[in-house]
Amino acid sequence: MHELNNTFRMKVLVIDDNVSIGKMLKQFLELKGHQCVTVADGYNGLELIRKQKFDVIVLDLAMPEFSGFDVVNELSGTGEIKNQNIIVLTAVAVSKDQINQLLKAGVKSFLKKPVSPEALLTTITSSTK
Amino acid sequence: MRKVATTNVILTFIVFSVIMVSSIMVYTTEQIRQQTETIELERLVTINLIASKTELRIDSIVRTLQITSNDDAIKEAPDASLIDKSLHGIPEYQETNKRTPVHNVIDFYNDFESILYVLPNGDAYFVEPYSSQQALTVSNFSFRGWYKNVINTHDSYVSSIIISKATNNPITVVAVPVISQDGSLRGILAGALKLNAVQKVLNESRSYPNERILMVDNERNIIADTAGFHEAKVYLGIGAIAKALAGERGTIIGTIDGTKMFVAYAPIEVSQNRWVIVSIQPYDDALHSVNLSRNELTFLIIAISSLFTITGYFLYRSSVSREKFAQKLEQLNEFLKRTQSTLVMSEERYRNLFQLSPDPTIVVNREGTILSYNESFEKKFGYSKDVLAKKNIRDITDKMSKESVDEYFKELEITGHLDGKEVWYKKKDGASFPTLVSASILRDKNNAFAGYIGVLKDITELYEAKRKIEESEKIMIFQLDKLQEIDKLKDEFSSMVSHELKTPLFPIKFHSEMLMDQTIKGALNKIQLESAKEIYQNATKLERLIDDILISQKLELKKLTFDISDVEVDRLINEVMKQNAPLMVEKQIEFVNSNMEKITIKSDPARLSQVFWNLIKNSVDFVPDKGGIIEVGAQSNREDIVFYVKDNGIGIPKEKQQNLFKKFYQIDTSYKRKHGGTGLGLSICKGIIEGLEGKIWVESSPGMGTTLYFSIPKRSN
Numbered sequence: 001m002h003e004l005n006n007t008f009r010m011k012v013l014v015i016d017d018n019v020s021i022g023k024m025l026k027q028f029l030e031l032k033g034h035q036c037v038t039v040a041d042g043y044n045g046l047e048l049i050r051k052q053k054f055d056v057i058v059l060d061l062a063m064p065e066f067s068g069f070d071v072v073n074e075l076s077g078t079g080e081i082k083n084q085n086i087i088v089l090t091a092v093a094v095s096k097d098q099i100n101q102l103l104k105a106g107v108k109s110f111l112k113k114p115v116s117p118e119a120l121l122t123t124i125t126s127s128t129k
Numbered sequence: 130m131r132k133v134a135t136t137n138v139i140l141t142f143i144v145f146s147v148i149m150v151s152s153i154m155v156y157t158t159e160q161i162r163q164q165t166e167t168i169e170l171e172r173l174v175t176i177n178l179i180a181s182k183t184e185l186r187i188d189s190i191v192r193t194l195q196i197t198s199n200d201d202a203i204k205e206a207p208d209a210s211l212i213d214k215s216l217h218g219i220p221e222y223q224e225t226n227k228r229t230p231v232h233n234v235i236d237f238y239n240d241f242e243s244i245l246y247v248l249p250n251g252d253a254y255f256v257e258p259y260s261s262q263q264a265l266t267v268s269n270f271s272f273r274g275w276y277k278n279v280i281n282t283h284d285s286y287v288s289s290i291i292i293s294k295a296t297n298n299p300i301t302v303v304a305v306p307v308i309s310q311d312g313s314l315r316g317i318l319a320g321a322l323k324l325n326a327v328q329k330v331l332n333e334s335r336s337y338p339n340e341r342i343l344m345v346d347n348e349r350n351i352i353a354d355t356a357g358f359h360e361a362k363v364y365l366g367i368g369a370i371a372k373a374l375a376g377e378r379g380t381i382i383g384t385i386d387g388t389k390m391f392v393a394y395a396p397i398e399v400s401q402n403r404w405v406i407v408s409i410q411p412y413d414d415a416l417h418s419v420n421l422s423r424n425e426l427t428f429l430i431i432a433i434s435s436l437f438t439i440t441g442y443f444l445y446r447s448s449v450s451r452e453k454f455a456q457k458l459e460q461l462n463e464f465l466k467r468t469q470s471t472l473v474m475s476e477e478r479y480r481n482l483f484q485l486s487p488d489p490t491i492v493v494n495r496e497g498t499i500l501s502y503n504e505s506f507e508k509k510f511g512y513s514k515d516v517l518a519k520k521n522i523r524d525i526t527d528k529m530s531k532e533s534v535d536e537y538f539k540e541l542e543i544t545g546h547l548d549g550k551e552v553w554y555k556k557k558d559g560a561s562f563p564t565l566v567s568a569s570i571l572r573d574k575n576n577a578f579a580g581y582i583g584v585l586k587d588i589t590e591l592y593e594a595k596r597k598i599e600e601s602e603k604i605m606i607f608q609l610d611k612l613q614e615i616d617k618l619k620d621e622f623s624s625m626v627s628h629e630l631k632t633p634l635f636p637i638k639f640h641s642e643m644l645m646d647q648t649i650k651g652a653l654n655k656i657q658l659e660s661a662k663e664i665y666q667n668a669t670k671l672e673r674l675i676d677d678i679l680i681s682q683k684l685e686l687k688k689l690t691f692d693i694s695d696v697e698v699d700r701l702i703n704e705v706m707k708q709n710a711p712l713m714v715e716k717q718i719e720f721v722n723s724n725m726e727k728i729t730i731k732s733d734p735a736r737l738s739q740v741f742w743n744l745i746k747n748s749v750d751f752v753p754d755k756g757g758i759i760e761v762g763a764q765s766n767r768e769d770i771v772f773y774v775k776d777n778g779i780g781i782p783k784e785k786q787q788n789l790f791k792k793f794y795q796i797d798t799s800y801k802r803k804h805g806g807t808g809l810g811l812s813i814c815k816g817i818i819e820g821l822e823g824k825i826w827v828e829s830s831p832g833m834g835t836t837l838y839f840s841i842p843k844r845s846n
Contacts, residue, residue: 020636028639031649062628091631093624093679096692114635114672117642117649 010034010128011053015045015071016060016089025058028117029124042066046074049084056124059107061090072105081106085127089113089120139441146434153426161416168415169380172393172408177378179334179342180395180406183327187399190240190322191285191303197234197244198307198318202226206309207246207254207316217265218253231257231318242296242321246307249314251276264295270319275304278401279317283308287399290350293321299360300324301352303400328353338417340410347374347403365407369394373405382412391415472574489564489585492571497522497538500580509587511557527553527561537566541581545570554585562589623682630675634668641665677809681792684816691733691820698726698763698770701734705741705761712745713759718752723762730770732841736817737772743810744774744837751778751835769823769843775836781829789827790815814839 012029014036016022022038029036037054039045043066049057061068068088075081088102091113099110108127111120197203205227211219221228231244235257243261246254251271256262270276278286288302304319331342331353343354349362349370363370367383369392378395385392389412397404483490489506493499499517507513510525517525523534530553541547547568555561568583643649644661653661683689702724713720741761748759760775781789788794793808818825818839829835 018632021632024636024639028643028649031643091628091635093627095690113631114638114668117639117646 010055010124012036012056012058012124013045013048013052013054014038014058015040015042015063015068016058017041017063018060021060025120028120032121042068042071046071049075050080054084055128056085056087058124059086059088061088061094062092069102072102072107076105087111087123087127089115136445139438139445142434142437142441146430146437149430149434150427153430157426164416165382168391169393172380172391172410173378173395175334175336176393176395176406176408179330179408180378180397182330182334183344183397183404183406184399186326186330187287187303187397190238190320191287191305191400193234193238194244194303194305194318194320195285197230198305200230203230203246203307203318204309204315207248209248209252209254212252212254214268216262217268218255218262221259221262224255228255228257231255234320240320240322240326242293242298242300242323244318244320245270247276247317247319249280249316254316261295266294273302273319275302275319276317279304279306280314282401283314285400287322287402289346289348289402290324290352295321298323299350299352299358301346324352328358331355337408337410337415339414340408342406342408344397344404344406345370346405352404365392365409367392369407370405373407374403376403385409389413476574486584489587490582491522491585492580492582493522494580495538495542497534506585509556509585510554525555527555529553529561537568541568541570547583551588552585562587563592564588619686620688623679627675627679631672634672634675637668638665638672641668674809677813680813681809681816684813684820687820689816689820691736693731693733695729696732696734696737697729698765699724701737702761702763702772704734705738705745708738709742709745712749716749716752716757717755718749718757718759721758721760723760726763726765726770728765728770730841730843732821736821737841740814740817740839741772741774743814744839747810747837748774748776748778748835751780752776753778767843769840771838771840773836773838775834777834780831780833780835781827782831786827786829790825 010029012034014022014025014029016025016038017040019040022040026036026038037048037052039048042063045057045059046066048054059068059071068090072081072086072088075084075086084106086107087109088107089111094102102110109123111123207224207227208219211223213220227246231246235241235244243256243258245256245261247270248254251269253262253265253268253270256265273288273291275286275288278288283306285303285305288304290299290301292298293300300321301324302319303322304317306317307315309315327344331344332355334342335355341354341356343356343363344352345363346352349364351358351360351363365383365385367381367385367390369381369383372379373394373396376396379393381392381394383390383392391410391412393408395406397406483501484503486503487505489503489509491499491502491506499520499522502514502517510517512525523531526534530551533550533552537547537550537552547566549565549567551563552566553561553563564585565588566583566585568581571579571582573579641661641664644653645658645665647653647658680689702722706720706722710720712718745759745761749757752759756777758777760773762773762775764771764773790811792812794811815825818841821841823839823841825837825839827835827837
């Protein structure tokens with residue numbers, strides 16, 4: 001029950017500690033014809049980023065032990081972030097300064113939960129262009 | 130009696146001096162008169178002598194030339210044809226028998242510069258020496274005074290001073306006619322006479338101190354002057370020369386150039402001409418000797434009389450002062466007696482002050498040994514009188530202040546006083562207490578150092594107060610920390626709540642959206658689609674409610690931050706129009722922009738938009754289904770700008786207006802209400818506007834529509 005889309009097939013990594021959300025996004029993206037990997041903590045997420053090549057990374061911020069901020073700082077520190085497409089998707093109320101900081105660090109885009117399927121897909125595809 | 134006597138003495142002296150001085154004056158005046166006569170005579174004789182000498186000299190010179198003119202060769206007729214214009218006369222070798230005698234005169238008598246022989250018409254015939262002939266600048270001398278005179282008189286003539294064209298020296302010309310045997314004029318012999326001879330005579334004739342002798346010709350030109358030659362004519366201004374030129378001789382006492390002068394004058398007769406000789410001496414020098422003695426005498430008299438007067442005066446004074454002195458001594462005695470009694474009294478008073486002072490007072494010496502202390506001191510410390518005598522103040526100083534004591538004594542030594550120093554002392558019972566000490570130097574009745582007197586102020590209470598304050602401070606700091614902690618916890622709680630509440634909403638909305646899309650999870654039938662829609666809409670409502678609650682809470686705690694920037698009013702309102710247009714279209718409401726203001730203010734545009742959105746949403750619920758109009762605009766005033774949202778809805782009754790901006794207030798709480806707001810909208814608007822330092826209010830009446838106004842100040846921080 002999935003359609004083939006005209007855009008190229010993307011490999012997406014979703015890092016979110018909420019399993020329900022992770023499953024939902026994976027299902028959605030796969031229904032839209034893309035490949036999706038989910039991981040529930042930042043540490044493992046980082047490892048995966050370094051092991052595999054992803055077109056887009058959808059990153060939640062509020063995660064215990066190793067947060068989305070930590071992931072961004074880690075990648076930014078080594079400069080790896082330049083080769084990655086990170087889209088932050090978070091429910092946490094973030095200040096303008098924090099958003100700017102993340103963008104400066106190398107995050108490509110910023111979305112607030114809840115986001116509509118349409119908005120999410122548009123952001124993901126445009127970030128790869 | 131004594132006074133009268135001394136006065137008499139003084140008077141006598143004064144009178145005596147006056148008589149002495151006047152007699153001297155009379156005597157000297159007579160002396161001067163006699164002296165003056167003598168001098169006059171003397172000078173006259175002298176001047177006559179010089180005049181005669183000069184006359185004789187000139188005379189002999191004239192005679193010499195006359196003799197020469199009588200020479201046979203000279204008396205022979207000259208030959209005008211021999212004259213060569215270029216040679217200014219006849220050539221050197223011509224008429225030697227005429228030249229030779231003339232040349233001899235020049236050689237023999239040193240008086241002539243040169244001798245010239247002119248023809249009766251004035252033409253130069255020859256000059257001896259020949260060098261002078263060569264130096265001639267004119268060839269005809271008919272312009273000369275001596276020529277004219279001799280031609281007229283056929284007699285010898287001594288001229289006035291002229292400046293020799295050959296040598297530029299002043300000369301006088303002695304001219305004699307050359308007469309032939311038959312009495313006709315052959316020519317004129319003119320000798321240029323050097324004047325240094327005359328000058329020499331004058332110089333040798335000076336005989337008085339500062340005397341000046343001068344000789345002038347009939348035109349007042351200087352012939353010779355002991356004061357030095359100058360070309361200007363001489364005008365003494367006393368008539369001496371005028372008289373002499375008139376042939377008179379004599380003496381004058383007159384003022385020349387401001388100085389009194391003794392002048393003697395006499396005429397000098399030279400052929401057909403008259404010169405003048407004058408002797409000038411400063412009057413004071415002339416009568417120098419007489420003046421001297423007169424001055425000396427006068428000075429002596431004045432000195433003696435002054436001496437007498439002064440002595441007399443001092444005698445007088447001493448007599449007076451002796452009396453005065455006796456008087457003064459009496460007065461002093463009285464004064465001393467009085468002062469003594471005052472001293473005795475003040476000593477007693479001091480002793481009382483010391484004792485009765487409410488502040489503990491103590492007297493110590495330089496080493497700190499206690500000399501005395503007052504009652505207050507006894508009471509405070511618990512030591513009775515004299516118990517502490519001979520002890521040192523350090524013995525009653527608490528160990529806390531022990532080190533400072535030496536410093537304080539040093540300071541007292543240097544400056545002489547101590548101001549408000551904190552010192553801890555020990556009472557007899559061992560209790561120590563803090564004091565403020567002020568000390569100064571105590572002096573005895575001879576103003577000598579008698580010790581240091583110190584006053585102690587017990588500051589125990591002050592210390593207590595200080596301690597209490599410090600304690601309260603500590604408590605306050607502690608409470609403040611606690612409050613801050615609670616605050617932080619509150620923040621953490623809200624973020625957590627916000628996050629936790631919102632998290633489930635995401636999947637609820639997302640799944641319902643995926644279902645509604647129908648291309649993702651497949652098509653739905655009508656009732657399935659309906660359910661999906663309901664889920665989505667309610668989730669959205671819940672989301673809004675959560676947001677509103679969070680904002681309200683932030684506003685409550687005054688924690689909502691604003692992003693202040695420049696807001697172009699017209700742009701803001703255009704944005705508002707754009708944002709809310711879809712809703713207007715959906716509800717078929719006429720949406721009007723009445724804004725004309727183009728100003729820029731400083732505020733938070735996002736929050737302002739939010740307020741607009743809330744107010745518009747409210748109006749949407751109140752306008753009629755058909756023909757509803759919502760108007761948006763702004764009005765700029767001096768101090769602020771007022772925005773408004775106006776609708777033609779049902780209006781709000783007065784009694785409901787006062788609670789309009791309260792939390793969860795809803796105008797229509799009936800079961801059937803179609804308005805599904807959270808009830809927080811207006812309170813949030815109020816919180817935002819008041820946070821932006823503005824005001825929000827409503828104007829409405831049932832059936833007349835509602836206008837909601839909010840103002841933003843133009844000068845916000």
